[in-house]
Amino acid sequence: MNHPLESNHTNPHLPCPWHQAAWTLLNRSWDTQRFPHAILLHGVPGLGKKLFAQWFAQALLCEDRVEGLRSCGKCPSCKLNQAGSHPDLILVSPEEDKQQISVDQIRATNESLSLTSTRSGFRVAIIEPAHQMTIAAANSLLKTLEEPNKNTVIIMVTSHAASLLPTLRSRCQQIGIAVPGTSSAQAWLEQQTGKAVLPEVLSYSGGAPLRAMEFAQGTFEALRQSMLPGLSALTDGNADLTHLAQAWADEQLPERLRWLDYWLSRLIRQEILRTADPVTSGTLHGAQQVLNISAMYRALDKLRELSERLRRTALQPELALMSILMRIHQSLHARN
Ligand SMILES: [Zn+2]
Structure with missing residues (x-):
């Protein structure tokens, strides 16, 4: 017999089939209203972790969410996401010709997350690759994780989780994307x-x-x-x-x-x-x-x-x- 929370547990709409386990975990936290403010998505390179993070962010920002935390693909928020210009989604990566994510970038992200959402209620930041934050950047992010703003979700994506500050790791829900069979x-x-x-x-x-x-x-x-x-x-x-x-x-x-x-x-x-x-x-x-x-x-x-x-x-x-x-x-x- 299916547990009520798992009744909808196969999702054929995910970017890749091996994202299923990660989605199930997040979906469960959502259903039980224990959704984390910060998620650390980790796994070896080549598993489409960033794709999953973006797909998931679109689901969070959707204004007409389909049951089971999935975007409708049609509402104004989904259209903005498809165009890559949703004002409530912040993508943070090293700037051109730079190796690392700077403290200024994280400060700007923190500030942006403290504003009210322009549309559906959430503001989402994706930080990728998270292990390329400078120490100052990581410490600045840590403050935000300790005092999260309401209705914000920070998704960190990394293939080197062990290189992140332990204090950062412990303040996130850690979700591993495993290599498929x-x-x-x-x-x-x-x-x-x-x-x-x-x-x-x-x-x-x-x-x-x-x-x-x-x-x-x-x-x-x-x-x-x-x-x-x-x-x-x-x-x-x-x-x-x-x-x-x-x-x-x-x-x-x-x-x-x-x-x-x-x-x-x-x-x-x-x-x-x-x-x-x-x-x-x-x-x-x-x-x-x-x-x-x-x-x-x-x-x-x-x-x-x-x-x-x-x-x-x-x-x-x-x-x-x-x-x-x-x-x-x-x-x-x-x-x-
Ligand atoms: Zn939508």
């Missing part, structure tokens, strides 16, 4: 792209279908082809590491680091399971010696540590890459 994600991808999609495209994308969709449009194969010669040379032991580091640092470095991580992980898995792997097959030739798994794991840890440091600090990309490549080279040719 492989078979349903695969089916969704094939339906969207109208063609068969390699399972490796989805696994490379960390299981996130929207990210996989970008790669399914040909960039996955292009990246594989451009990584192949260098990785082959690495496993054969005849790579010119200086040249390789220079070439990779110059072009698509973050993507190449992700590919390197993916390739090395698959290589380790292949070595453990002793099965052929379509991702590594083009890079391992003939009778390869038995690989040293613990050395490869250490190289993988080093790669992840340096990738994270490259993301956060002004590390010299070429030098960092050179040290990663040397480490991988050594691990591939280390004796057991």
Whole structure:
């Protein structure tokens, strides 16, 4: 028997089917009149978190809401949202050419949230990516969360929830968008792209279908082809590491680091399971010696540590890459 609050629990109108669980939670808080003033929407990149936040904001601002917290699509508020110009919806992201969301932007948002709604009663702010707020910005937002204005909802969106101030996190209802199951994600991808999609495209994308969709449009194969010669040379032991580091640092470095991580992980898995792997097959030739798994794991840890440091600090990309490549080279040719 359905619980009365769950009677309407499948919503086919959501931007993506894997948003269902998040919507059910929010819908339940709405029905029980315990709707939060602040929501932290988190999950890995490529799950359409911002799409969901915008869809949800439209539902909150709708003047003729359909039962179950969903917008009508026809009222003046919905029309304004579709045109991207609803005066009660504030979108906060880093300004052009800036990495971070500034304290001035958050102050302006706080001020705007303190005004009365121009239409339906709510004012909504979406802050994305929330982990890119400066410390001063986060502290300024914290004050608003501690003394929320009536009828305001702040939705923070992030793929790095752990980087947010713990005090910010604890003042929000935290809602995770989970990676969908492989078979349903695969089916969704094939339906969207109208063609068969390699399972490796989805696994490379960390299981996130929207990210996989970008790669399914040909960039996955292009990246594989451009990584192949260098990785082959690495496993054969005849790579010119200086040249390789220079070439990779110059072009698509973050993507190449992700590919390197993916390739090395698959290589380790292949070595453990002793099965052929379509991702590594083009890079391992003939009778390869038995690989040293613990050395490869250490190289993988080093790669992840340096990738994270490259993301956060002004590390010299070429030098960092050179040290990663040397480490991988050594691990591939280390004796057991
Ligand atoms: Zn509406």
